[in-house]
Amino acid sequence: MSTENDDLPQSRHFHLMGLAEGVYAAMSVDGSGSFCNAGIIDLGDRTLVFDTFLTPEAGEDLRRAAEHLTGRPVSYIVNSHYNADHIYGNQVFTEATIISTEKTRDLIATRGVEVQEWMKANLAEELRAGEEQLQHEQDETRRKQMELDLTTDRLLLSALPGLELRLPELTFEHKLVLYGTKRRAEVLSLGGGHTPSDAFLYLPDEHIAFLGDLLFTKKHPSMWHDQPQEWVSILGQIEQLDPTTVVPGHGPLGTREDVILLRQYFMTLLEMASAVIARGGSADDAAQEPIPAPYAHWQNTEAFGELMRSFVALQQKD
Numbered sequence: 001m002s003t004e005n006d007d008l009p010q011s012r013h014f015h016l017m018g019l020a021e022g023v024y025a026a027m028s029v030d031g032s033g034s035f036c037n038a039g040i041i042d043l044g045d046r047t048l049v050f051d052t053f054l055t056p057e058a059g060e061d062l063r064r065a066a067e068h069l070t071g072r073p074v075s076y077i078v079n080s081h082y083n084a085d086h087i088y089g090n091q092v093f094t095e096a097t098i099i100s101t102e103k104t105r106d107l108i109a110t111r112g113v114e115v116q117e118w119m120k121a122n123l124a125e126e127l128r129a130g131e132e133q134l135q136h137e138q139d140e141t142r143r144k145q146m147e148l149d150l151t152t153d154r155l156l157l158s159a160l161p162g163l164e165l166r167l168p169e170l171t172f173e174h175k176l177v178l179y180g181t182k183r184r185a186e187v188l189s190l191g192g193g194h195t196p197s198d199a200f201l202y203l204p205d206e207h208i209a210f211l212g213d214l215l216f217t218k219k220h221p222s223m224w225h226d227q228p229q230e231w232v233s234i235l236g237q238i239e240q241l242d243p244t245t246v247v248p249g250h251g252p253l254g255t256r257e258d259v260i261l262l263r264q265y266f267m268t269l270l271e272m273a274s275a276v277i278a279r280g281g282s283a284d285d286a287a288q289e290p291i292p293a294p295y296a297h298w299q300n301t302e303a304f305g306e307l308m309r310s311f312v313a314l315q316q317k318d
Contacts, residue, residue, distance in 0.1 A: 059089020
């Protein structure tokens with residue numbers, strides 16, 4: 001059972017939810033420097049933080065909250081994958097050991113560096129283009145989301161000059177178990193779904209999972225990997241763990257049913273892509289398909305078209 005408590009540390013970047021004694025979800029506030037959800041876990045004698053947000057400022061608030069809640073410095077950071085919004089806060093956790101898969105470490109050191117350099121060279125211009133586009137946007141819902149995204153981009157742009165890309169020091173392949181005096185935490189990787197390598201955190205005694213971007217709730221997901229069937233398989237394996245509470249990378253707190261729903265979503269889109277190909281349609285045709293009813297109310301509708309386009313292209317390549 002999750003609870004929100006006014007006595008918990010406050011931040012403009014996230015709000016904290018207590019999931020169990022000593023277990024907290026740090027849920028992102030739209031238009032802030034967090035951009036993703038994170039977690040704080042008191043192992044008893046050590047403290048673990050799952051993902052560190054998009055900006056060092058948001059990461060600093062997360063660090064302070066973790067120290068306030070547990071009374072000690074953070075010992076471990078788990079980076080679920082290499083995307084910027086999950087790792088740019090690493091630099092403020094100076095006393096912590098950062099954990100990831102070996103492949104994620106390699107991706108941070110390669111693609112992560114490339115993305116950081118691209119942003120230094122191009123983010124200011126992208127921001128100006130987005131502000132100009134906002135002036136011409138007529139849809140009020142879309143305008144509100146664009147305004148929030150632009151606010152986050154401004155925070156990121158201001159953080160870039162002092163941003164240090166800190167790499168993980170401890171890597172694993174499939175499973176790493178951290179034992180504390182209060183609980184154990186399993187850091188797991190079942191392969192690549194959202195990215196070529198995704199890790200998540202499972203607390204087996206509490207049946208709580210911090211899934212990173214393997215789960216989006218009430219949002220169409222983005223994909224940085226070309227193996228959607230692998231993502232479907234990973235979600236099926238997470239279902240078998242039988243978590244009762246799941247913290248997604250993006251979106252509100254969820255349950256095992258949200259994991260099932262996202263797996264069904266991918267299966268539906270793959271079937272739709274096959275149907276487009278069967279009738280001689282193109283990737284662009286697939287992008288214009290209507291969103292199925294169970295997912296029509298989800299946010300980030302642009303991602304639906306992008307996924308449909310890529311699924312058709314992948315099947316045609318095969």
